[in-house]
Amino acid sequence: MTVDVVVLTLREGRLEVVLIERGETPYLGAYALPGGFIRPDETLDEAAARELAEETGVDAAGHIEQFHAYGDPLRDPRMRVVTVAYLAIIPDLGAVKGGSDARTAQLVGVDGLLSRRPTVELAFDHDQVLRDGVEAARTKLETTSVATSFVGREFTLSQLRSVYEAAWGIPLDPGNFRRKVLASPRFVTPTGRVAAPGPEGGKPAELYRSGSRRLIALDPPLRRPRRRGA
């Protein structure tokens, strides 16, 4: 019985995931999601948060949630291992340090990992776990205020929009996005202050904070545009 954690963040407009380099067989030296065995006296949630902190130094601060269990008898060549997979979403923290047991932890672009010719091969069935985790995050962006977990404490609506654009892989209309976000009660609250424009100029953007400490349901949901046909 193990837990594995898909930790997503946004860096330079790209969706990235925290990977560790395995220090043990099997898959020694390969990249994998952080995770490990559940201790007898802890809940699944506690195990996920603990393993994440131990192996990567990341504090998920309660923003961690289970999304699927994987139990194929052959998924681990050593023995039967059932894993409960978790999703955590954090702002860009700069560097991610290696964990207590000296494994390296680093951020890797999700697009490359999930493309037809992956940049890196992942251990076990972690490519499937990552795929499902990213899909869970995309859906969560539609129905909850989780997007604010990707950005810092104060942010502009452009930054919030870039979260959706990176996760969904499509551009969104700035005006329509603004209207929808401001129409959702308690999604964001204005601070009254403005941010300095970027190096390319432009009007200074208003700064907002998350409208609630906890995750809230968006009503109406901010629906992802559906593909035509099918």
Place this chain on the structure above:
Amino acid sequence: MTVDVVVLTLREGRLEVVLIERGETPYLGAYALPGGFIRPDETLDEAAARELAEETGVDAAGHIEQFHAYGDPLRDPRMRVVTVAYLAIIPDLGAVKGGSDARTAQLVGVDGLLSRRPTVELAFDHDQVLRDGVEAARTKLETTSVATSFVGREFTLSQLRSVYEAAWGIPLDPGNFRRKVLASPRFVTPTGRVAAPGPEGGKPAELYRSGSRRLIALDPPLRRPRRRGA
């Protein structure tokens, strides 16, 4: 490592769940969800389908899907047991037979089980599992064609509507419901035939079949009416 299955069906317009009477300690004689230990050589999905068939005689026919894992260290007084919970949805089959190991299996109304003063106490944390499973089913009704799994091979739109009304606990407008269902591509297909009216008379209703063998996503979703405020 166990699996537990929430099997929902509709009988006389009420949502019911399959429960077994436990034949072993702990909770001997109490009611519980069907389920049991995972064998070393089977997937989680296989384990769920097997336990369901063994204990209740129900064949979920592939319509069975995991929705959450439960791993509180104290949820089973004997030992640490992590369970992966599954949701299955079946038409009213009449009686549910007891399983191979002679335990009784029966249908119990969900409303009574989840009310403040439950009609029956459930073993372990199965009241929470049931609660989550019912909520998963309610959401699945919004976004997928799963409602057709509650009814027989051919059905009227009134019968399909009563699935939603029972699961959501609210009445729906027949005209609007009809329009939305028929507007969803591949949700249902007409047979051209009509059903005999009920004992209270009324116009004969057209018969439909499920529009697809597999579960499909509804686009647009058939959204559950949201509560006002908050």
Place this chain on the structure above:
DNA sequence: GGAATAGTGTCTCTGAGACAGTATAGT
């Protein structure tokens, strides 16, 4: 005919999306 259920038509409101236009910064 009356009651009950099935099905159709219509009106209104909300939200999504496209897109034009205005405001304020850097160069």
Place this chain on the structure above:
DNA sequence: ACTATACTGTCTCAGAGACACTATTCC
């Protein structure tokens, strides 16, 4: 001035819901 970004306004269309109306059955 020009450009880039932030923000606002407007038009159109799709879907949801309320509800009136017609159709067909049983009593």
